Amino acid sequence: MKRVITKLGPLTGLAFVFAMFAFLRPASFATMDNIQLMMLQTAVVGTGALGMTLVIMSGGIDLSVGSVVALSTVVIAILLNQGVPPLAAALGGVAAGATAGLFIGVLITRLRLAPFIATLAMWGALRGVAKGLAGEQMIIAPGTWLNKLLNVLTDDQGWMLLPPGVWLMLVLALIVGALLRYTRLGRHIVAVGSNEQAARLCGVPVERTKILVYVLGSGFAALAGVLQFSYLTVGDPTTGAGMELDIIAAVVIGGASLAGGEGTVRGSLVGALIMTVVANGSTKMEFPNWVQEIVTGGIIIVAVAIDRWRHRKSE
């Protein structure tokens, strides 16, 4: 029984909320179109959650990701206006995020700031950088294929099954999953999060691992920014406010422990999906916004409480 819960964990939760709304609103909720829409709505938070999974598994936290998303959209819009090709513009946004991550990693390992403090500072500072670059306004960008990553598929695109942005998230998820499972870096991330002292004793390059974790974390946040740009079609320095908390919530609902060492990519994506399903379902139920927010809070509590219970049992 416990094994099953442990194995499926968040997936049972997703099945439960989905089934509930499908039962209550069969006509509007459980349609292919709406499912596609929910995948779309998950793409941004889901992509950010991939990086956050690495950060949290290493025993850290990153509060700056919402600001990185905004910075990324601004950088992309500026580059597009300069006539840079779309792919290069997107990579420029990601590079900006990765640079921010490098800075955070250095703050944490060299200045020995606690991750919470370092990323809280960057949460504010990067938002400021985004606003400064954008001159405190939205930046209109020329239309390119970047704007179509998260469009609902038209009839002749049916062969793609899901919009390209969703595919991007899923492929990245596979890559991050493989990184964690099959590479030296991935195992070192788990080791550092699980028992930093033991890892150091065994010669794991703890500082380098941590810096890489924040580079990857912010890099994925910037990729989420690419998707966010696609959705907005403009560079907006105020977008993504509070998104860091959605992303952390997705990872935590997915079974990661803030103490480090634990978490899965699949769990984090399922966590992000649970939050979308609740939001989308609540809209279909015509619940006001505040009800939806209370429900989301309740889900976080229930998910983590189940997780604690599971851990107690296994001792």
Add this chain to the structure above:
Amino acid sequence: MSGIRKRFGATVALDGVDLEVAGGEILALVGENGAGKSTLMKILSGVYPPDAGTMMLHGRTFMPANPQEGRLAGVAMVYQELSLVPHLSVAENILLGVEPASLGFLKTGEMDERAREALAQLGHSEIETSVRVADLSAAEQQLVEIARALAMGCRVLVFDEPTSSLTLPDIEQLFKLLGRLKEQGHAIVYISHFLEEVKQISDRYVVLRDGCTVGSGLTAKARIREIASLMIGRTMRNLYIRSRRTPGQVVLAVDSMAGVSKPSFASFELHRGEVLGIAGLIGAGRTELLRAMFGLDPVRSGEIKLLAHAGPASPARRWLQGMGMVSEERKNEGLALSLPVSENITLSKLKNFGRFGTILPRMQDAAAGLWIDRLQIKCSGPRQNVGELSGGNQQKVALARLLHHDVDVLLLDEPTRGIDVGSKAEIYRLIDELARGGKAVVIVSSYFPELFGVCDRVAVMTRGRLGPARPVHKTSEHQVMMEAAGTL
């Protein structure tokens, strides 16, 4: 290793120690707590460098900058607290830091094979290499830790108190394993308090006391008694004060009490005007006994009666009932280092410092000032932060809290650990004064001369069981040492 010296601040941890161990030999390193055994081995394994002295490995100079370098050179330490990564698998732990990989991708097949090889070398092929370490028993985890050393090709293995967290059958298994490693030609340094174990498995022994080598020889020719007396050495009797006291009524009665894992059995009675010492080795369960009595850890079975109050109670209740505790972890548990002296002294009893439940700092400081004078706490005033005081003065602040609260029963866990001799003498004097004034005191200490100097009775804790309390003049340090080491 020759002429190894190491200082930490003002304390000399090692003062010119020599040590040699050959392949195919088990060398026992013994000594009381704080004698410098662990420091010596940490220098050998590269945790910190010596201030002076040289080390040779296979005839070549050996000076590891960090534990990783030490391991690569062939010296590995199996720590008392295991240093495994609970969320990784057995194979991943064994090869952590030296994983075979190409382009960053792990060669899982090779990892598995090498882990299996190392486990087979230990004769424990039954351990699955894919299991998470968190799911293994303590004994199995230790095997993984040893396998890690072997997988790196280490020829010198240091075991720091390896049996302290093991059950008896596991200990026998471990001894067989040590014999096997010895036959394979490994050099083994075995650190232990348990002299019986030392006698059973080692070829030679070296005794450390106060950072110096005070004796060595072949184990087969030595008697446990001799080794024990080398460990104790001479004592400074005049440091201790114990005036004539007459015990009064019983204030604390503990009957067959057991905690969750330790203590497994404890029975004693404590009288007014009495100082009871609890001797034993680190890890025997003495701290846990105090914590259980004070309500910090759950009591699983047995009776406990404090004055008129029967049964276990929370720490907050215990304070109200008249029991106070000074933790051995002065810096983490005992004091709030960033708060001033007066806050620390009055923390447990913030009463009568103002009207209508308010707390006036002026009155708090006045109360604290009395204790500062009485205990001669050296500080700039009641508003100085405790973190800025010396260890001895910090300890006095911790004791002053109990005095301010005016508790009847004082539980003191290692009250003189890491403090200077002058403060020690003052604390001994204070304990005597309290006992004469009708208080009851329980002292846990690993330093036996101190217990014999200040206590009326001493009980020994061995692997979770508390022995009978005997008047100090009817027992001896020798006997207590043997009892603590599990040889009686």
